[in-house]
Amino acid sequence: MAIKRSRMVFKPLVFITSLLPLGWLIFALYSDTVLGTKYMTADPIQKLDRELGDWALILIIISLTVRPLAEIFKKGELVAYRRMIGLFAFFYVCLHLSAYVGLNLQLDIDEFIKDITKRIFITIGIITFTLLLPLAITSTKGMIKRIGGKRWQKLHMLIYPISLLGVFHFYMMVRADFTRPSIYLAVILVLLGYRIWAKRKKSRPKKVAAA
Numbered sequence: 461m462a463i464k465r466s467r468m469v470f471k472p473l474v475f476i477t478s479l480l481p482l483g484w485l486i487f488a489l490y491s492d493t494v495l496g497t498k499y500m501t502a503d504p505i506q507k508l509d510r511e512l513g514d515w516a517l518i519l520i521i522i523s524l525t526v527r528p529l530a531e532i533f534k535k536g537e538l539v540a541y542r543r544m545i546g547l548f549a550f551f552y553v554c555l556h557l558s559a560y561v562g563l564n565l566q567l568d569i570d571e572f573i574k575d576i577t578k579r580i581f582i583t584i585g586i587i588t589f590t591l592l593l594p595l596a597i598t599s600t601k602g603m604i605k606r607i608g609g610k611r612w613q614k615l616h617m618l619i620y621p622i623s624l625l626g627v628f629h630f631y632m633m634v635r636a637d638f639t640r641p642s643i644y645l646a647v648i649l650v651l652l653g654y655r656i657w658a659k660r661k662k663s664r665p666k667k668v669a670a671a
């Protein structure tokens with residue numbers, strides 16, 4: 461009962477919090493246009509696209525931290541928020557892609573195809589996006605049932621290579637300051653290390669018992 465009540469509070473909270481970056485970007489664009497502020501720098505389209513890509517990656521990383529936090533603090537109910545965070549990550553990736561194709565390239569599809577084939581970091585971005593698609597499609601309860609929990613879990617392990625590809629995509633577009641992608645990479649590697657350690661720890665007693 462207490463868990464149900466806390467979900468009723470935290471689910472809308474996670475929902476609203478995940479929308480805050482988008483709300484801020486809309487406000488900043490409005491303020492720059494109407495009030496003449498300069499939140500979005502001299503190149504608002506580039507700033508918008510970068511911010512959306514950044515938030516997509518941050519949300520992917522946050523979704524990866526949910527299970528370790530739930531296990532460390534013995535709060536299994538936290539896992540209930542992971543799906544929503546993951547779907548918001550996908551939402552920001554879609555906005556990132558739409559901003560790039562719609563605003564940056566002005567819907568020039570030939571240019572987009574040229575970009576995919578000629579600019580490696582865009583190729584990596586598209587591969588990452590393609591890998592995210594099956595995770596987004598299979599995120600409904602019906603799909604989890606249809607695929608089966610074990611297979612669904614295996615499929616969703618893709619989120620680790622996806623996060624690494626996202627960071628790789630970021631590294632490849634940066635020219636000078638590698639601080640942020642390096643921080644993201646360090647966090648992902650710690651989370652991946654934890655996952656491997658937790659899996660080994662879980663399977664150890666079974667092996668001992670079998671012996």
Ligand code: HEM
Nearest residue numbers: 506509510513514516517553557560585586588589626630
């Ligand atoms: C769907 C295909 C994708 C395309 C076409 C694409 C395109 C781009 C472009 C053009 C930029 C540079 C923006 C600029 O300098 O104007 C960029 C930056 C970035 N993208 Fe993507 N991207 C894609 C997928 C992704 C995915 C899946 C993620 C996250 C997992 C991601 C995360 C990022 C990040 C973190 C940056 C750098 C942001 C910053 O500088 O702060 N992108 N992307």
